[in-house]
Amino acid sequence: MGSATINLPTIHLDTTLTDLYKLADPSTAHLRLGFVLCGVNSAIALTPSFPRNKKYLYQDSPFNNIPPAELKDAAASSTTTELQRSIALKYLSLIPQRDAFITGGPHTPTIFFNVSPGSALQEAHDRHEAEATIAVLSPEQRPKLVFCSGPAEIPVKELGIDRLAVKIMLDDLEKKGYPLVVNQETQWFLNSKAGLAESGLPTPRAEVVDVEGFVPPLAGGECCEVCRAEDDVVGKGGMRFVPAGCKGARGQWLEEQMKRIVEKVDARQAPFVFKTQQTFGGAGTWVVSDEEKKRELVKKLMDDETGVLRKLLSQVTAKNQQLKPGSVVLSEMVRDPVGDYGVTFLVRKGGEATFLAASEQMINEDNAWIGSTINYARQDRLKEKFEGIMRQTAEWVGKHGYIGPVGIDVLETKDIPKDELVQGNGISSADGEKTAQYIVDLNVRTSGSLALPLLKGHFTSRGMTCASSFSTTLRGSRKQFMETWREEFETGRMLIMAWYEDDIGNEEKEVESIGDVVVGGKDEKDLQDLMKRVRESTEEVTF
Known part of the structure; x- marks a missing residue:
């Protein structure tokens, strides 16, 4: 393999997030925005300076799948565990790098949080990785790029930031009272599954099962002997659970709420979709295709050791109950879809929409989002196809005071229901044939595919009509990966939007990398061929 310098083309985006926010509300275009674009975890602190969310609960894969014992052990540890680091690399570096790539402008502060705050070597490495990406x-x-130890340490005044635009709600942003573009409770509600289900937008018919009240507090360790023992184990900052053996008021409340939810699941005829209220990275959604899958879901919900409901409902408190974080949604399944799209657009002040792109979703067998593909030649037709559903969505989020980027996941079917949708809602005839459109997910934030429309000029000027973005993991460095695909990088056919090299915890000190890449192709076959070759040499990343 050659070692000569790889000559990378300079990338110029068609527009940037900063420009889009100025377009969204010209009256505030003079204000200096800062961006907080990281992920967050509600099960475990990402670092000692980045606590888990307790108010704004998010159910991601770690929250749903990791046994409580492991979470308590990790929380009690004085050092960063392998679990914490694995999540932190994705949430504090990979995701914010990907969005920082499109924020734009040397006068636009984009906030990063260190993966290992307090370690000068690691903090320098965090900065190097992000700077290498945007170079x-x-x-x-x-x-x-602005690096901080945690959300409570953002130097807003020192940087002259007038308002922060936030991707995911963070408890510490609210505690510090930072000025925000959109109120956090409002944005959390707009991203909630129950919010979508009850919005009146064209979405599969759904039943929202709310939780009554909240888990009684463990005041002074009072409840039962099992809870007092549990309280001693958890320690400060750990994720608290109502123990399976609790015989007091807390256990009684939890059992009543779980019973209500499971009875609704049992009574529902398959197929249907089960969703928890607020999810991240494709987690928290279960497709129940038949009765066997329903039995599997009930076990996953009720299991004493890893049960989703015990972990979730144990976090419903007096401080967050108004958000209804414990609610679940049972929705009808869209049958025989003929299209699966991710539509991204800008919501301007007053609820007007500006179309950005429609990409096609890539979902793995576990229903986790792993990437998107866009065909630039089809965008005018797709804009017409989704004009109605995009306008409706923009009006709904806009009336709640939101401005900024929005992504909707839309399933399209040829079956036009007579009683499920309000006349004219979610119906398209842009292709000369009427189809029904259902919003199955609503992301009122920067989406994973948002970069694709902003890179249109980069690819089409090089004769490429298609592009795709996806996350990947591999053994090796950024330099080694780029050497492997030297021709693709030098011709602008491939670019890196996020990358992090890591050798911590690796006894052989072999570098492992996670990255987010974008690739282009002259047509769909050309693109798929390149994607296949890249995937054969790497592994996918899920969140």
Whole structure:
């Protein structure tokens, strides 16, 4: 393999997030925005300076799948565990790098949180990885990278930030009272599954099962002997659970709420979809295709050791109950879909929509999002196809005071229901044939596919009509990966939007990397061929 310098083309985005926010509300275009684009975890602190969310609960894969004993052990540890680091690399580096790539401008502060705060070597490495990613951008579109130990340490005044635009709600942002573009409770509600189910937007018919009240507090360790023992084990900052053996008021409340939810699941005829209220990275959704899958879901919900409901409902408190974080949604399944799209657009002040793109979703067998593909030549037709459903969504989120990017996941079917949708809602005839459109997920934030429309000029000017973005993991460094695909990088056919090399916890000190890449193709076959070759040499990343 050659060692000569790889000559990367300079990338110029068609527009940036900063420009889009100015378009969204011209009256505030003079204000200086800062961006907080990281993920968050409600099961475990990402670092000692980045506590888990307790108010704004998110159910991701770690929350849903990791046994309580492991979570308590990790929380009680004085050092960063392998579990914490694995999540932190994705949530504090990979995701914010990917969005920072499109924020734009040296006068736009983009906030990062260190993966290992307090370690000068690791903090320097965090900065190096992010700076190496954005170095390919034209200088006028490179954001100002600001690194902090945690959300409570953002130097808002020092940076002259007037407002923060936030991707995922963070408890500490609210505690510090930072000025925000959108109120956090409002944005959390707009992203909730129950919010979508009851919005009146064209979405599969659904039943929302709410939780009554909240788990009684463990005041002074009072409840029962099992709870007092549990309280001693958890320690400060750990994720608290109502123990399976609790005989007091807490256990009684939890059993009543779980019973109500499971009775609804048992009574529902398959197929249907079960969703928890607020999810991240494709987690928290179960497709129940038949009665066997329903039995599997009930076991997953009720299991004493890893049960989703015990973990979730144990976190419903007096401080967050108004958000209804314990609610679940049972929705009808869209049958025989003929299309699966991710539609991204800008919501301007007053609820007007500006179309950005419609990409096609890539979902793995576990129903987790792993990437998106866009065909630039079809965008005018797709804009017409989704004009109605996009306008309706923008009006709904806009009336709640939101401005900024929005992504909707839309399933399309040829079966036009007579009684499920309000006349004219979710119906398209852009292709000359009427189809029904259902919003199955609503992301009122920057979406994973948002970069694709902003890179249109980069790819089409090089004769490429298609592009795809996806996350990947591999053994090896950024340099080794780029050497492997030297021709693709030098011709602008491939670019890195996020990357992190890591050798911590690896006895052989072999570098492992996670990255987010975008690839282009002259047509769909050309693109799929390249994607297949890349995937054969790497592994996918799920969140």
